[in-house]
Amino acid sequence: xxxxxxxxxxxxxxxxMAEHDGPMSSDVLAKCMNTNPVVVRRTMGLLREHGIVxxxxxxxxxxxxxxxxxxxxxxxxxxxxxEPVVFAMGNRNDEAQCLVEQSVNAMLDDAFVEAERLLLExxxxxxxxxxxxxxxxxxxxHKRKSKHAS
Amino acid sequence: xxxxxxxxxxxxxxxxMAEHDGPMSSDVLAKCMNTNPVVVRRTMGLLREHGIVxxxxxxxxxxxxxxxxxxxxxxxxxxxxxEPVVFAMGNRNDEAQCLVEQSVNAMLDDAFVEAERLLLExxxxxxxxxxxxxxxxxxxxHKRKSKHAS
DNA sequence: TTCATTGTAACTCCTATAGTTACATGAAAC
DNA sequence: GTTTCATGTAACTATAGGAGTTACAATGAA
Numbered sequence: 001x002x003x004x005x006x007x008x009x010x011x012x013x014x015x016x017m018a019e020h021d022g023p024m025s026s027d028v029l030a031k032c033m034n035t036n037p038v039v040v041r042r043t044m045g046l047l048r049e050h051g052i053v054x055x056x057x058x059x060x061x062x063x064x065x066x067x068x069x070x071x072x073x074x075x076x077x078x079x080x081x082x083e084p085v086v087f088a089m090g091n092r093n094d095e096a097q098c099l100v101e102q103s104v105n106a107m108l109d110d111a112f113v114e115a116e117r118l119l120l121e122x123x124x125x126x127x128x129x130x131x132x133x134x135x136x137x138x139x140x141x142h143k144r145k146s147k148h149a150s
Numbered sequence: 151x152x153x154x155x156x157x158x159x160x161x162x163x164x165x166x167m168a169e170h171d172g173p174m175s176s177d178v179l180a181k182c183m184n185t186n187p188v189v190v191r192r193t194m195g196l197l198r199e200h201g202i203v204x205x206x207x208x209x210x211x212x213x214x215x216x217x218x219x220x221x222x223x224x225x226x227x228x229x230x231x232x233e234p235v236v237f238a239m240g241n242r243n244d245e246a247q248c249l250v251e252q253s254v255n256a257m258l259d260d261a262f263v264e265a266e267r268l269l270l271e272x273x274x275x276x277x278x279x280x281x282x283x284x285x286x287x288x289x290x291x292h293k294r295k296s297k298h299a300s
Numbered sequence: 301t302t303c304a305t306t307g308t309a310a311c312t313c314c315t316a317t318a319g320t321t322a323c324a325t326g327a328a329a330c
Numbered sequence: 331g332t333t334t335c336a337t338g339t340a341a342c343t344a345t346a347g348g349a350g351t352t353a354c355a356a357t358g359a360a
Binding site for chain 4: 002003023024025026027036038041042045055056057058059060061063088
Binding site: 161175209 | 303304307308316
């Protein structure tokens with residue numbers, strides 16, 4: 001499968017929306033994310049179902065943030081996307097009869113479950129506001145560096 | 151993509167081979183793993199390149215374990231398979247120019263890198279001998295339970 | 301010489317996201 | 331009320347890489 005980049009994409013979109021006054025259209029978001037407006041609508045639609053954004057049709061319509069940036073975690077976005085499969089690897093057969101296979105699966109599952117738990121904990125610990133702050137810091141650094149370079 | 155089950159598969163195969171005297175053919179391994187002999191050859195071939203198994207053609211040929219079960223870790227098998235991609239998710243573009251995207255990518259990468267590190271540490275901590283022991287334990291439990299049930 | 305077995309090329313199948321086209325629906329602007 | 335700008339959504343195609351399959355050459359023991 002091509003890798004699922006939806007989580008990365010919605011984060012990117014939400015941060016741009018936060019920097020922007022008024023609704024942003026799928027078209028504008030698609031251009032700034034280098035993708036297709038229909039893909040944007042599909043993905044943002046999942047966030048709308050969870051009350052994170054809203055959409056308005058017609059003239060001056062588009063996407064608007066509804067949720068509190070300080071309260072929405074990456075984990076919630078991951079859940080809004082339907083909790084996509086995390087790993088590209090896994091057991092062939094989770095209901096194996098073979099005892100050898102059961103042992104192997106149990107060991108691997110332990111490791112995968114623990115890694116997934118860590119990942120989701122990390123996601124739960126970061127809010128959109130944290131990311132926005134990090135962006136501001138990075139932006140300031142970038143400007144300082146540019147000034148030095150010139 | 152369908153999930154990559156090669157690691158699970160080679161573990162399954164190696165443990166069966168350990169329980170078996172003499173070489174095992176791709177055909178026999180394929181049957182006991184419910185797959186195809188060519189798939190077995192393809193995957194086992196990667197382990198052969200790392201000296202973990204050897205293969206012999208002709209009559210009474212097949213696959214033989216070469217490595218010391220106490221020294222081969224799951225991590226080494228993962229590496230022998232070419233370190234397959236761990237996550238089904240990821241950034242769209244790792245060389246983003248957009249500062250917003252860079253912030254998002256940096257945060258996500260941190261989380262993914264840490265989760266991957268944990269997973270590979272777990273893999274490095276388990277040898278084939280450990281797995282064989284675990285299988286023996288499970289097997290004993292299973293037999294005891296069967297006796298009680300009868 | 302026969303036959304079991306690996307080695308390997310060259311396909312098709314699978315599966316979920318991404319991308320695209322097309323068009324219906326809705327809402328503001330004029 | 332008509333135009334115009336949006337979203338909503340169906341219905342496709344493209345993509346990637348493992349898995350599955352067929353076919354056949356090469357090899358080695360009986």
